[in-house]
Each structure stands twice: as structure tokens, then as C-alpha cells.
Amino acid sequence: MSIRLRFAPSPTGFLHIGNARTALMNALLARREGGAFVLRLDDTDTARSEERFATAIVEDLEWLGIPPDEVARQSERFERYSAAIARLTEAGLLYACYETAEDLDRKRKRRLARRLPPIYDRAGLMLDEAERARLEDEGRRPHWRFLLPNFDSDPAEIRSTPITWTDLCRGEQTVDLGSLSDPVLVREDGSFLYTLPSVIDDIELGITHVLRGDDHVTNTGAQIPIFQALGAAPPAFGHHNLLVRADGEALSKRSGALSLRSLRDEGYEPQSVASLAVLTGTSQAIEAVSDLDALAARLDLSGISRSPASFDPADLDALNAQILRGFDYAAVADRLEVLGVGGGEAFWVAIRDNISRLSDAADWWRVVTGPVEADLSDEDRAFAAEAARHLPEEPWDDTTFKAWTKAVQAATGRKGKSLFQPLRIALTGRPDGPEMRSLMPLFGRRSTLDRLSGPGDRPR
Ligand code: GLU
Numbered sequence: 085m086s087i088r089l090r091f092a093p094s095p096t097g098f099l100h101i102g103n104a105r106t107a108l109m110n111a112l113l114a115r116r117e118g119g120a121f122v123l124r125l126d127d128t129d130t131a132r133s134e135e136r137f138a139t140a141i142v143e144d145l146e147w148l149g150i151p152p153d154e155v156a157r158q159s160e161r162f163e164r165y166s167a168a169i170a171r172l173t174e175a176g177l178l179y180a181c182y183e184t185a186e187d188l189d190r191k192r193k194r195r196l197a198r199r200l201p202p203i204y205d206r207a208g209l210m211l212d213e214a215e216r217a218r219l220e221d222e223g224r225r226p227h228w229r230f231l232l233p234n235f236d237s238d239p240a241e242i243r244s245t246p247i248t249w250t251d252l253c254r255g256e257q258t259v260d261l262g263s264l265s266d267p268v269l270v271r272e273d274g275s276f277l278y279t280l281p282s283v284i285d286d287i288e289l290g291i292t293h294v295l296r297g298d299d300h301v302t303n304t305g306a307q308i309p310i311f312q313a314l315g316a317a318p319p320a321f322g323h324h325n326l327l328v329r330a331d332g333e334a335l336s337k338r339s340g341a342l343s344l345r346s347l348r349d350e351g352y353e354p355q356s357v358a359s360l361a362v363l364t365g366t367s368q369a370i371e372a373v374s375d376l377d378a379l380a381a382r383l384d385l386s387g388i389s390r391s392p393a394s395f396d397p398a399d400l401d402a403l404n405a406q407i408l409r410g411f412d413y414a415a416v417a418d419r420l421e422v423l424g425v426g427g428g429e430a431f432w433v434a435i436r437d438n439i440s441r442l443s444d445a446a447d448w449w450r451v452v453t454g455p456v457e458a459d460l461s462d463e464d465r466a467f468a469a470e471a472a473r474h475l476p477e478e479p480w481d482d483t484t485f486k487a488w489t490k491a492v493q494a495a496t497g498r499k500g501k502s503l504f505q506p507l508r509i510a511l512t513g514r515p516d517g518p519e520m521r522s523l524m525p526l527f528g529r530r531s532t533l534d535r536l537s538g539p540g541d542r543p544r
Contacts, residue, residue, distance in 0.1 A: 254323055360403055
């Protein structure tokens with residue numbers, strides 16, 4: 085049987101790099117094993133879910149290179165959830181509760197004062213018909229809880245009930261159902277909380293592996309008995325550590341910080357974002373991996389650390405530079421054209437080691453097309469004018485710079501930095517950048533002469 089994985093964001097904001105970590109882990113595992121990758125939009129919260137975010141999520145996954153094989157929406161599946169609710173109620177596993185948030189808070193505090201675990205006391209389960217009718221007559225609407233299997237015969241006698249699974253990331257993992265409150269599955273207004281729809285979807289969409297953040301470990305403990313109550317074998321679970329910024333700033337779908345959109349707009353390549361998102365906090369070295377199959381091959385779920393995956397957003401620059409360095413001209417030709425960059429392959433090969441965003445290519449193209457402004461002392465300006473007299477005739481190639489500077493050295497006695505630095509500044513306007521031997525043929529003799537003669541006395 086081929087595996088099926090899903091990524092299940094709620095469309096309440098733009099995906100950020102931490103969401104990308106979860107999406108990629110699922111998509112890459114599916115890709116590596118020849119399985120399917122499903123996007124499930126968790127849009128049961130109709131007030132906060134927005135169509136523009138749903139659209140953006142699909143676009144962002146495409147940008148990352150992991151378009152989903154299928155898309156499912158929870159908002160289109162409410163009937164399925166109602167059917168499962170009916171089954172659970174029928175089986176006596178779903179019961180009505182009438183406490184308000186304040187009631188629950190009071191109960192929690194009372195239990196804590198008595199040094200008892202602050203879990204729900206199942207008062208709703210103990211109500212008889214008449215009591216329920218009275219509460220409903222008072223205008224109270226129930227919310228509904230799932231009865232966890234953490235007792236022998238008397239639900240009031242809760243006992244320690246370890247639920248254990250072999251987590252794909254964390255190894256043997258245990259949650260004690262005896263320390264959990266019966267989860268609320270349906271709110272007073274009839275809307276569904278995340279817990280049950282997720283289980284029903286995982287069953288009905290045939291999900292075999294659930295990879296999600298380790299903030300869901302306790303949920304898994306509560307969801308496994310729901311799978312069982314619905315007569316389904318739970319999928320395999322893996323809980324990865326969460327990406328956290330080294331500077332402590334939170335990643336939030338709502339704030340848009342480090343959203344995939346903003347990273348794309350800032351000119352980062354999807355491969356560098358994917359490499360950072362997947363490799364941080366694992367046993368693998370963090371380096372730019374330009375190919376998703378290669379990244380999938382490195383995915384080692386059991387090598388994921390249990391502590392938070394701390395990263396510095398500035399690391400993206402180095403990864404991005406690495407990715408760009410690895411691109412051949414064909415990979416970027418169209419995008420360079422959009423940026424108004426000419427010069428063909430020779431230009432790309434000359435500058436690709438010296439950029440950290442593709443848009444930097446446009447800056448270097450302006451350097452190549454000139455004119456450039458060079459800040460040189462009078463002495464260096466005179467030296468540049470002298471150097472101009474030794475420029476070889478064309479055609480030029482990547483040996484020209486060496487031959488020329490040798491001749492200049494012989495004529496002026498300058499060497500090392502005092503020879504090369506003023507020439508670089510005169511020709512490019514900058515103290516560093518691509519190899520001069522690659523740039524010179526791009527400038528050509530005429531333009532090189534202009535640059536060496538500096539402002540003021542440019543030949544007309
Ligand atoms: N919508 C849930 C979330 O984003 C999905 C969790 C899950 O993968 O089950 O946290």
C-alpha cells in the first residue's frame with residue numbers, strides 16, 4: 085500500500101517558515117516513498133478562515149516545489165463530522181456538558197487547591213434526563229465531550245491509562261489518558277473543534293502517516309482513542325520539533341513574520357528556504373540542497389532533535405548564495421531577462437559567486453554597462469590613467485587581465501594591493517566583487533578605457 089500524508093493548515097494567515105517545515109516533511113516523505121501528499125485546509129473556523137489565505141497556501145506550496153496531489157476542505161465535510169458525532173453519541177462516548185468557562189475555571193482552581201490534577205470531573209456525564217432538561221430550560225446549550233477510556237467500570241474512578249506509540253521522530257512516546265480532561269469535540273454553538281474532524285479526515289482520506297509539530301503530542305494521546313472508537317487503526321505519528329528564531333521572536337501566521345510570501349518577495353530562492361526549514365534541528369548539516377529529491381533523501385525523522393530547532397533568519401543569506409552559485413545559466417536565464425540583465429552566460433558565470441539574491445545580478449549588470457563612479461585619490465587616478473596606456477588590443481578573454489596587470493606592474497613598479505585595488509575601484513566603482521579577469525572581457529576595451537580615464541576627460 086502506498087503511503088499518504090497530509091499537511092493541515094488553517095487558512096487564517098500566510099504560511100511561515102515553521103509551517104513550511106511541517107509541509108515539507110510530509111511532502112518529502114511522500115515523494116521519497118512514492119506516496120501522495122494531501123493539502124487539508126482546516127477551515128472549520130469560518131469566522132477566521134479566509135479564501136485569500138487558502139489561495140496563498142496553495143501558491144506558497146507550489147513556490148516551494150511541493151504542490152499537493154489532492155486538496156480537501158473541512159468546511160465541505162461537515163456532514164461527515166455530524167455522522168461521526170451521531171455514532172459516538174449512540175455509543176455513549178459523547179456526552180453533553182453545561183458548564184460555562186467560569187464554572188470550569190472555578191472547578192479547576194478547587195481541584196488544584198486539593199492537589200488534584202486539574203482535569204474535568206465528568207459532572208456532565210453524571211446528569212440525568214431531568215437535570216439536563218432543567219438546564220436546557222434555563223436556556224443553557226451543551227458542549228460535547230468525548231469519554232476517554234481511562235477507567236475500569238466507573239467513569240468517576242479515573243485511573244492512569246498510558247497510551248503508547250512509536251513516534252516516527254521521537255521514538256517510544258507515552259501520554260497518560262488519566263491526566264487528560266475528556267476533550268471537547270463540539271462547542272455550544274454546534275461548531276467543531278479541531279480534534280474530531282482531524283481524526284475523521286485522517287481516516288476517510290486514508291492518511292497513513294501524520295507528521296506534525298511536537299505541540300500536538302498530547303492531542304495524539306487523545307486522538308488515538310477516538311480513532312479506535314470509530315473503528316479505525318490510527319495512522320503512524322511523528323512529531324517534529326518546532327522552528328524557533330534564535331532571537332526569541334515568535335513565528336506567527338497572523339503577524340506574517342518570516343512568511344513564505346515575504347521571503348519570496350525579498351528574493352530568497354525556495355530551495356534555500358526549504359533547506360533551512362527541513363535541516364535545522366536535525367542530525368544533518370545545514371547546507372543548501374538545491375534539489376527536493378536530494379533534500380528528501382536527507383530527511384531522517386529519527387535524527388530530529390527533541391529540543392526546539394533554533395535558527396537565525398540571517399543564515400538564509402548564506403544558503404541563498406550557495407543555491408545561486410549552483411545554478412547554471414539555463415536555470416536563471418528567464419529570470420535574468422525579467423530583471424533586465426543581459427550579458428548571457430558569460431555574465432552569469434562571472435557574477436554568480438558574488439550575489440546573495442538574484443536581484444543583485446542587476447546591480448552587477450549596471451556595473452558592466454557602466455558608467456561607474458569611482459572614488460580614487462589623485463595619485464590612484466593618475467595611476468589608472470597610466471595603466472590605461474598598457475591595455476592590450478582586443479580580442480579579450482580571461483587571460484587579458486593578468487597580461488595587462490603584469491605590464492602595468494612592470495611599468496609602474498606597483499604590486500599587490502596597491503596595484504590591484506585602484507584598478508578594481510576604477511573599473512567597477514567597488515572595492516570587491518567578481519574576478520576582474522571575468523569582468524574585463526564583459527566591459528570591452530572601449531569601456532575599460534573610459535573607466536580608467538575617470539570623470540571629466542572621457543573621450544567623446
Ligand atoms: N490545523 C492543525 C494545525 O495547524 C493541524 C494539526 C494536524 O496536523 O493534525 O495545528
